Amino acid sequence: MFICLFYSFNPVAVMASRRALKAVLIDLSGTLHIEDAAVPGAQEALARLRQAPVTVKFVTNTTKECKRTLFERLRRLNFDLQEQEIFTSLTAARNLLEQRAVRPLLLVEDSALEDFTGLETSDPNAVVIGLAPDHFNYQTLNKAFRLILDGAPLIAIHKARYYKRKDGLALGPGPFVTGLEYATDTQATVVGKPEKGFFLEALRDLNCSPEEAVMIGDDARDDVGGAQNAGMLGILVKTGKYRPGDEGKINPPPHLMCDSFPEAVNHILENLLGSK
Amino acid sequence: MAAGSSMQWLRSVKGVILDMCGVLYDSGEGGGQAIHGSAEAVRRLIGSGLTVRFCTNETQNTRERFVQKLCVMGFDISVSHVFSPAPALIHILRERHLRPHLLVHDDLIPEFDSVDVSSPNCVVIGDAADNFSYQNLNEAFRVLIGLEKPLLFSLGQGRYYKETDGLKLDVGVFMKALEYACDVQAQVVGKPSAEFFQTVLSDMKLQPHEVVMIGDDLLNDIGGAQRCGMKGLQVRTGKYSQSRNVEQLILRK
Numbered sequence: 001m002f003i004c005l006f007y008s009f010n011p012v013a014v015m016a017s018r019r020a021l022k023a024v025l026i027d028l029s030g031t032l033h034i035e036d037a038a039v040p041g042a043q044e045a046l047a048r049l050r051q052a053p054v055t056v057k058f059v060t061n062t063t064k065e066c067k068r069t070l071f072e073r074l075r076r077l078n079f080d081l082q083e084q085e086i087f088t089s090l091t092a093a094r095n096l097l098e099q100r101a102v103r104p105l106l107l108v109e110d111s112a113l114e115d116f117t118g119l120e121t122s123d124p125n126a127v128v129i130g131l132a133p134d135h136f137n138y139q140t141l142n143k144a145f146r147l148i149l150d151g152a153p154l155i156a157i158h159k160a161r162y163y164k165r166k167d168g169l170a171l172g173p174g175p176f177v178t179g180l181e182y183a184t185d186t187q188a189t190v191v192g193k194p195e196k197g198f199f200l201e202a203l204r205d206l207n208c209s210p211e212e213a214v215m216i217g218d219d220a221r222d223d224v225g226g227a228q229n230a231g232m233l234g235i236l237v238k239t240g241k242y243r244p245g246d247e248g249k250i251n252p253p254p255h256l257m258c259d260s261f262p263e264a265v266n267h268i269l270e271n272l273l274g275s276k
Numbered sequence: 277m278a279a280g281s282s283m284q285w286l287r288s289v290k291g292v293i294l295d296m297c298g299v300l301y302d303s304g305e306g307g308g309q310a311i312h313g314s315a316e317a318v319r320r321l322i323g324s325g326l327t328v329r330f331c332t333n334e335t336q337n338t339r340e341r342f343v344q345k346l347c348v349m350g351f352d353i354s355v356s357h358v359f360s361p362a363p364a365l366i367h368i369l370r371e372r373h374l375r376p377h378l379l380v381h382d383d384l385i386p387e388f389d390s391v392d393v394s395s396p397n398c399v400v401i402g403d404a405a406d407n408f409s410y411q412n413l414n415e416a417f418r419v420l421i422g423l424e425k426p427l428l429f430s431l432g433q434g435r436y437y438k439e440t441d442g443l444k445l446d447v448g449v450f451m452k453a454l455e456y457a458c459d460v461q462a463q464v465v466g467k468p469s470a471e472f473f474q475t476v477l478s479d480m481k482l483q484p485h486e487v488v489m490i491g492d493d494l495l496n497d498i499g500g501a502q503r504c505g506m507k508g509l510q511v512r513t514g515k516y517s518q519s520r521n522v523e524q525l526i527l528r529k
Contacts (some may be wrong), residue, residue, distance in 0.1 A: 040345055136410040138445070145436070161457045162417070169421060171414050175453035182452040183435045183445055 021054055023208045023274045025199070025227065027217035028070065030240020031261055035166050038077040039239055045262035046079055052273055056081075059202050059215075061089045061158040061192040061222065063130030063173060066114040088114040089192030089200045090156045093128055095154060095201075096191055100125035105147060107135055108157070108160040129180070129188070130157040131173045141176070148184045149179020158192025160222060164241040183263045193219070213271060214255075216264045225250035233272075235264045284509060289467070291327035291480045291487040292437055293473075294318070296333065296358075298492035300351065300515015307345050311513055315350040322352075328479045330358045331473075331489075333432045333466045333496070335402035335447070336381045339363065359476045359510065360386040361466030363432035365400060367475060368465065376400040377419040379412055379450075398427035401462075403434075403447045413450065420458045428462040451510070467493070468500025477504070 020218055026032060032042050044205040049056060058081060060147045062070065062198055067090075089107070094116055106113065108130035129146045148154050160172030177188050192198055203213055210231030217223020217234070218241055224234030228250070236254040239261070247253050258264040297303050300314045316376060322328050325349060330353060334342055341361070345354045362384060375392045378385065380402035399420045404412070420426045434446035451462045466472050484505030491497020492514030502508045 133410040133414075136413075138406045138408045141408070142442070146443060149443070152527055157407055161459070162421070168418060171410070171417050171453075175413075175417075175457040178456040179445070179449040179453040183449045185435075 019209070021214060021268070022212040023055045023057065023203060023206050023214075024049060024268065025057050025059045025202060025213060025232070026217045026261070027215070027219070027223050028074070029062055030164060030218035030242070031216060031223075031237055032058075032074070032079065033077055033241055034164065036073070036077075038079070039260050039262075041260070041262040043078045043080070045265040046081075048269065049265045050080065052269055054268075054273070055206050055208070056085065057202055057206065059087045059088070059193070059198070060086070061237045063090060063132075063157045063192075064109040064112055066090065066112050068114065069111060088115070088267050089198065090130070092153060092191040092198055092201060093130075093157050094119070096189065097126065097128070100126070100153070102153065104128045104146060104155070105152075107129075107132045107140065107144060109134065109262065120229055124152065127180075128155045128156060128157065129173050131160075131163075131179050133170075136176060141180070145180060145183050148180060148186060154180060154184070154186060154188040156188040156190045156192070158222070159188075159190050160192075160219070162241070162244055169241070193222040194228070194229065196230045199227055199230040199232060214268065216261060220246035220250050224254045228255070230250065235267070237261055237264055278292045282402075285485075287506075288486055289326070289483045291329070292508070293476055293480075293487060294320055294321075294328065294330050295467075295489070295491035295493065295497045296330055296332040296346070299490060299511055300330075301346065302514065307350070310349040310351070315352070324519050327482060328357065329476050329480055331467065331476060331491075332358065332360050333434070333495075334360055335384055335431045335466075336405065337383050338387045341383065346367055355457055359472070359479075361472070362402070364472050364475050365429055365431060365465045366391055369398075369428070369432040369473075374398045374486060376438055377404075377416060378430070379407065379416045380404050380431070381407060393396060397423060398429060399454070400429045400431070401447060401507055402431035404450070405444070408445075408450055413453065415455060417457050420454060420460070426458050426460045428458070430462040430464050432466040433464045438462075468503070470500070470504050473504045473506070 032039060039234060067083060067086050067088060070086055074081055090112055097119060103124050104126045106128050109132050127147050144197035157173060158178040159174035159177055161174045162169045162172050180186055214233040215223055215227030218237050218239050220236055224236045228234045233255045235256045235258055237258050237260050248256060256267060299309045329366045339355050339358050339360055343358055346353055369391060375396050377396035377399045381404050383401055396419055399416050420428060423519055430447055430451035433448035433451060435448050436443050436446050455462055488507045488509055489497060489501030489510045492511050498508035498510050
């Protein structure tokens with residue numbers, strides 16, 4: 001009996017009951033880089049990962065920047081990637097707006113507006129909340145509030161509580177979405193991490209089921225918790241916004257914890273690739 | 277209710293707590309106007325020998341300025357008999373040796389003149405209106421999340437209120453925002469918190485069953501008071517006189 005219990009908690013044994021790894025989803029901010037500085041060794045680790053028979057995709061809840069900006073920053077930091085390998089919550093939001101055929105009041109940074117080009121925004125009948133410190137003032141929030149009270153759906157790019165900036169922690173969109181939900185007694189539709197739909201959407205064009213994928217990120221709830229809830233394995237890295245004890249905030253706990261992205265790649269290459 | 281039994285409890289009444297907005301006056305342009313007959317009624321209550329106190333959740337002004345406004349309307353009210361969330365909070369801060377980081381309306385700051393605000397070990401938010409900027413909220417968040425024991429006080433928990441130029445978000449919205457950001461629960465000071473009503477009762481040196489609360493807000497005035505053991509008398513002015521649907525929204529929670 002004791003031997004069986006030990007065996008069932010062995011991560012290698014767990015993998016033996018899963019299908020071979022086909023895809024690796026990688027968070028950006030806090031995992032590969034922090035603001036304009038790469039995590040030490042991350043570029044080289046990504047290069048090694050690309051030599052393995054897995055597809056790599058970069059997934060992010062970043063709401064302040066459009067895909068092109070994210071791509072250009074990563075290239076400047078010498079990461080090897082293509083723009084189409086990036087999937088963001090902004091893209092997910094745009095898809096939803098098109099599906100519902102609504103005209104949004106976009107509370108997103110000017111720099112993110114590029115990803116919404118082509119959508120009608122005059123006489124709005126929907127509210128999209130991203131992270132927009134420059135626009136989050138009392139007047140604009142009241143405007144959004146009144147629209148929602150009149151029946152406009154509230155769409156949240158994601159509900160992150162906070163994120164890490166160079167000068168410390170900063171409020172994410174989550175608190176403002178929660179406040180507006182309370183004010184209007186409605187519930188927002190959340191399109192970003194940790195929603196299951198976000199991860200499934202990211203894997204859709206990879207022809208890959210969640211059981212064949214692993215997610216690497218620094219946010220216990222949004223990256224690892226969300227991915228595991230969608231059926232993936234999650235690796236929590238202790239960089240970026242990670243704070244000791246975060247791993248205890250999700251159930252089940254992270255499949256694995258690593259100091260940083262390079263260590264996570266080492267683990268994948270050594271333990272998670274196909275049958276020997 | 278039988279007339280006989282209602283006369284019974286009236287005889288044991290030794291004190292009255294009056295809500296202000298919606299009972300004594302209506303808010304609006306130019307500071308608002310007195311509800312007809314209210315000033316004289318207040319004078320009669322005080323003259324009758326009953327202990328009279330006043331309750332409000334107003335946090336966009338100091339008590340002094342607020343009472344001044346009422347005096348201009350014809351009321352004879354002394355500041356020390358008016359209970360608003362800020363002084364009640366200050367009492368709590370003193371008792372618990374707390375130093376607050378303040379996110380409140382500029383006009384409320386003087387209320388905290390005697391309070392030590394250095395090295396804050398708690399955060400206080402009030403109806404700050406235009407002070408609810410991302411920068412100010414972020415600052416409050418950073419103080420809160422940096423505390424070993426995050427302690428958040430909210431002066432009231434309203435969702436929104438009506439002003440002449442439309443509906444505006446109230447303090448409760450930003451309380452929820454900070455609660456979510458830090459995964460904590462705020463302590464609400466002001467109606468309908470039991471502690472708030474208890475502060476007034478202690479000042480009156482009366483027991484709950486000896487006091488009647490008069491208010492227009494079913495949940496926050498009447499509900500809150502009755503949960504403490506007082507009797508509640510609801511008036512059909514103020515919030516009561518607004519449309520039922522709006523009332524449902526305003527009064528819920």
